[in-house]
Amino acid sequence: MDNKNYLKDINDIKTMMSRSSRFMSLSGLSGVLAGIYALIAALYAHFRLSDIPDYADKPAIVATFGDFVSAYRLVNDLVLTACITLTVSILTGAILTMRKAKKQNEKIWNPVSKRLLVNFGLPLITGGIFCIVLIQYHIIGLVAPAMLIFYGLSLLNASKFTIGDIKYLGLANVIIGLVATQFVGYGLYFWALGFGVFHIIYGTILYNKYDRPSPGPSQKEGNIN
């Protein structure tokens, strides 16, 4: 009989299976942009940190009230920078993902995207609270590694409900997070690597694999729609 119909049946089955269990409209471009924001934030933090006088050379008694004030301000500013980076990244991701969902005729708010958000959000919020606790106890050196580890675990958890490739990004972040625990004081560099460079690399890979408008050789398997 007609072969074409069977092929179409198989394609329909594949499309429905992935559509009903995975949210495929995640934008690769937003990953690249989030990476760029992270690098800018890290650069800003780096300059702010290299501005402070070296306390190690001074006896503790000489540290003035002004030093304390500026240290307090610094922590405040860095936390604010982190929050702004996070907000702008989420906004960019949300806007680009909505645009892509519209293009692919996928509803942005469906049972699948809800599941994705819950599975991504729970470990991430846990990590966020844990980082606040670390700051509370002045264990600043472990904040950057903890952010990387929890973010990586969130991605691993979310990878079952969206484009599967993000599990590698998650794994990479967990690994450098663990490595960073052994290099306290260099947290910012690991943070820039994980949130900046890795995002840009994976965003580019995802963009080429799934978003590219022109049909390439990888388009056939990548773009299910």
Next chain:
Amino acid sequence: MKNIIQHINKAFDHRVRLGIMSILMVNDFADFNMLKELLGATDGNIASHTKALEKEAYISIEKSFINRKPNTRYIVTASGREAFTKHIEALEKLINPNE
């Protein structure tokens, strides 16, 4: 060739039924609205096709109330899972007879 055709299941010989089974294979359950949205079919369409699949005992139906609104959940049965897997295998063999 005749052998393979035998495994092509008549119960799945419709786009909507194929879609319902595909969705239920990869989800613990799906409710009426989810099926409707994903398949872009009408209420009556979904209702008649789920009924047909239930008659074959390929899916089971659970009715409950969520916030006093009736909610219908569909779950694939063990025999439905087996039948659909066979159906997919038969389709694949028809497309690629050499494999």
